[in-house]
Amino acid sequence: MGSSGIWLAVGFAVCWCFCSMEASHVVYEDLQSISPTSVNDELKPVYHFRPPRHWINDPNGPLYYKGIYHLFYQYNPYGSVWGNIVWAHSVSADMINWKALDPAIYPSQPFDIYGCWSGSATILPGDKPVILYTGIDPQKRQIQNIAFPSNLSDPYLREWTKPDHNPVIDPSDSAVNASAFRDPTTAWYTPHNQRWSLVIGTRRGSRGVAVLYKSKDFIKWTKAQHPLHSAKGTGMWECPDVYPVALEGNQGLDTGVVGAGVKHVFKVSLDETRFEYYTLGTYYPKADKYIPDANSTDNRNGLRYDYGNFYASKSFYDPAKKRRILWGWANESDSAHADKDKGWAGVQAIPRAVWLDSNGRQLVQWPIEELETLRHKRRSVKNRNIPSGGSFEVKNILTAQADVEVTFDVGSLENAEAFDPLYATDAQALCAKMTAKTKGGVGPFGLLVLASADQEEATAVFFRIFKAQDNHVVLMCHDPTRSSTREMIYKPTFAGFVDVDIEKTKKISLRSLIDHSVVESFGAGGKTCITSRVYPSVAIGRKAHMFVFNNGAEDVKVSELNAWEMKAPEMNDDIIF
Numbered sequence: 001m002g003s004s005g006i007w008l009a010v011g012f013a014v015c016w017c018f019c020s021m022e023a024s025h026v027v028y029e030d031l032q033s034i035s036p037t038s039v040n041d042e043l044k045p046v047y048h049f050r051p052p053r054h055w056i057n058d059p060n061g062p063l064y065y066k067g068i069y070h071l072f073y074q075y076n077p078y079g080s081v082w083g084n085i086v087w088a089h090s091v092s093a094d095m096i097n098w099k100a101l102d103p104a105i106y107p108s109q110p111f112d113i114y115g116c117w118s119g120s121a122t123i124l125p126g127d128k129p130v131i132l133y134t135g136i137d138p139q140k141r142q143i144q145n146i147a148f149p150s151n152l153s154d155p156y157l158r159e160w161t162k163p164d165h166n167p168v169i170d171p172s173d174s175a176v177n178a179s180a181f182r183d184p185t186t187a188w189y190t191p192h193n194q195r196w197s198l199v200i201g202t203r204r205g206s207r208g209v210a211v212l213y214k215s216k217d218f219i220k221w222t223k224a225q226h227p228l229h230s231a232k233g234t235g236m237w238e239c240p241d242v243y244p245v246a247l248e249g250n251q252g253l254d255t256g257v258v259g260a261g262v263k264h265v266f267k268v269s270l271d272e273t274r275f276e277y278y279t280l281g282t283y284y285p286k287a288d289k290y291i292p293d294a295n296s297t298d299n300r301n302g303l304r305y306d307y308g309n310f311y312a313s314k315s316f317y318d319p320a321k322k323r324r325i326l327w328g329w330a331n332e333s334d335s336a337h338a339d340k341d342k343g344w345a346g347v348q349a350i351p352r353a354v355w356l357d358s359n360g361r362q363l364v365q366w367p368i369e370e371l372e373t374l375r376h377k378r379r380s381v382k383n384r385n386i387p388s389g390g391s392f393e394v395k396n397i398l399t400a401q402a403d404v405e406v407t408f409d410v411g412s413l414e415n416a417e418a419f420d421p422l423y424a425t426d427a428q429a430l431c432a433k434m435t436a437k438t439k440g441g442v443g444p445f446g447l448l449v450l451a452s453a454d455q456e457e458a459t460a461v462f463f464r465i466f467k468a469q470d471n472h473v474v475l476m477c478h479d480p481t482r483s484s485t486r487e488m489i490y491k492p493t494f495a496g497f498v499d500v501d502i503e504k505t506k507k508i509s510l511r512s513l514i515d516h517s518v519v520e521s522f523g524a525g526g527k528t529c530i531t532s533r534v535y536p537s538v539a540i541g542r543k544a545h546m547f548v549f550n551n552g553a554e555d556v557k558v559s560e561l562n563a564w565e566m567k568a569p570e571m572n573d574d575i576i577f
């Protein structure tokens with residue numbers, strides 16, 4: 001009997017009551033242990049990370065060990081809504097093709113019998129991985145546990161051991177709210193006091209808090225006197241992440257790096273908005289403090305990795321290619337009942353390399369280069385003018401499963417619409433007001449993806465350029481309001497501003513990764529990113545079309561467009577649960 005037999009034997013209670021809230025998840029007790037009788041693959045993403053069926057949420061403990069990338073993730077082995085959560089485990093040589101292993105961590109001990117929630121991996125000296133995760137104990141308290149690989153000679157790290165001295169961090173020792181105390185970060189080492197540090201997300205009233213713990217031996221952890229960082233009015237901080245970025249160049253840095261030439265990123269997932277925000281700032285190891293730059297907004301008006309469906313992200317340092325990689329969860333936009341019927345829910349966004357923009361004001365993200373190995377049939381367009389109101393189709397590839405890169409040249413900015421400063425902190429509302437169909441001055445121009453032949457059904461990905469007091473403002477938008485005629489679907493416009501000097505560049509690029517029900521877009525080389533989940537009613541598979549459009553008064557030119565049909569990678573198809 002494999003270890004799968006052991007974890008399958010762990011009991012779970014099915015109770016036929018309706019729904020309640022557990023942490024931040026809606027709990028459909030009547031649905032969480034109903035296995036799909038069949039799986040509807042029609043709109044199932046093909047090259048985004050996912051198991052063949054059932055529910056997934058947060059990416060957990062990504063790490064690189066002996067030539068292999070590991071990804072763990074929150075997974076319900078019994079159904080396609082949240083519940084029965086285990087740490088599922090997959091391995092890969094390139095982060096694109098994945099093999100599923102048995103779950104690494106699952107409820108088995110009093111310290112995690114009611115749940116094995118999110119956490120992180122740390123690589124200890126001597127190349128020894130260790131995982132810290134949040135367990136739910138019989139009192140339903142959130143406590144922090146440790147697990148070690150059982151066999152360090154196994155590059156797949158198939159089995160994990162939870163020592164008896166768990167939990168290693170107990171909320172009652174330190175007067176934190178045991179119902180809001182989760183998601184330990186990767187730990188980092190501070191040589192001056194020979195201590196490991198990590199933070200855990202919590203809240204005090206409406207103040208979001210990253211409580212700091214320290215340890216000499218990785219066994220005994222003590223709470224520091226003050227948190228690493230906190231901010232009023234932000235609510236519960238989930239999945240904090242703290243890491244350095246280099247001031248110059250796009251190489252990543254290992255989590256403990258400090259000193260000259262380095263800035264720090266501090267990210268949280270805000271439970272109240274279900275979006276993520278980050279600041280740039282300085283980490284002071286001796287004072288045990290992170291202080292955001294004065295100009296880096298530390299609340300829900302702040303910078304976001306992604307202005308769409310992207311949550312609970314986690315980064316890790318990839319020593320093989322010296323880069324920092326970001327994983328984030330893109331949840332479904334349909335209902336729990338639809339998820340039960342289709343038999344699957346949730347994907348991870350394409351892993352992204354992340355680095356500091358050369359302007360020092362924000363991060364830049366770009367799909368890892370390995371994704372390009374899936375590029376297959378190509379269509380190219382060069383120097384094609386799109387007159388006001390015009391469009392053209394990108395034909396002869398499967399555009400429902402594609403990677404498209406396009407650069408737009410804008411001519412005169414004379415006709416740019418005036419920017420209303422009321423929207424300065426609300427790109428999303430601006431995009432809701434001025435959609436792809438609203439004619440403009442310079443833009444809207446961009447792509448219609450997962451579109452029907454008559455363009456009646458489509459998800460629009462576009463830019464619109466405004467004239468503000470002293471500069472031009474570039475808005476990037478996802479408009480899925482016409483993406484489907486299905487009911488009970490969440491179809492918000494998502495948008496962000498793009499920090500480019502369009503007067504100088506006179507051009508802007510867009511890359512969109514289209515994967516049946518995922519549209520993941522990168523504006524201006526990854527300065528602004530937006531992910532949406534959409535469910536076409538007509539534009540399914542070979543019936544999906546892609547157009548380039550311009551609804552502005554000014555002509556724009558596609559200086560270059562390359563669109564590739566994507567091959568299907570190996571995607572956990574060997575999963576047996």
Ligand SMILES: *[C@@H]1O[C@H](CO)[C@@H](O)[C@H](O)[C@H]1NC(C)=O
Nearest residue numbers: 150151152153154155156157
């Ligand atoms: C540890 O892993 C190695 C490599 O997979 C394997 O050869 C060995 O048998 C394993 N040891 C045990 C005790 O399972």
Ligand SMILES: *[C@@H]1O[C@H](CO)[C@@H](O)[C@H](O)[C@H]1NC(C)=O
Nearest residue numbers: 177178179180203204205236
């Ligand atoms: C502790 O956290 C839970 C969950 O967020 C919340 O409902 C409760 O009010 C908090 N308790 C206190 C004393 O703040």
Ligand SMILES: *[C@@H]1O[C@H](CO)[C@@H](O)[C@H](O)[C@H]1NC(C)=O
Nearest residue numbers: 280293294295296359360361
């Ligand atoms: C914000 O402050 C940091 C550090 O003082 C600086 O490097 C950065 O350029 C500033 N950004 C803006 C937009 O002024």
Ligand SMILES: *[C@H]1O[C@@H](CO)[C@H](O)[C@@H](O)[C@@H]1NC(C)=O
Nearest residue numbers: 274275311331332333334490
């Ligand atoms: C994803 O689903 C939509 C629609 O149900 C919700 O509105 C979002 O809150 C949810 N996002 C997360 C991160 O849970």
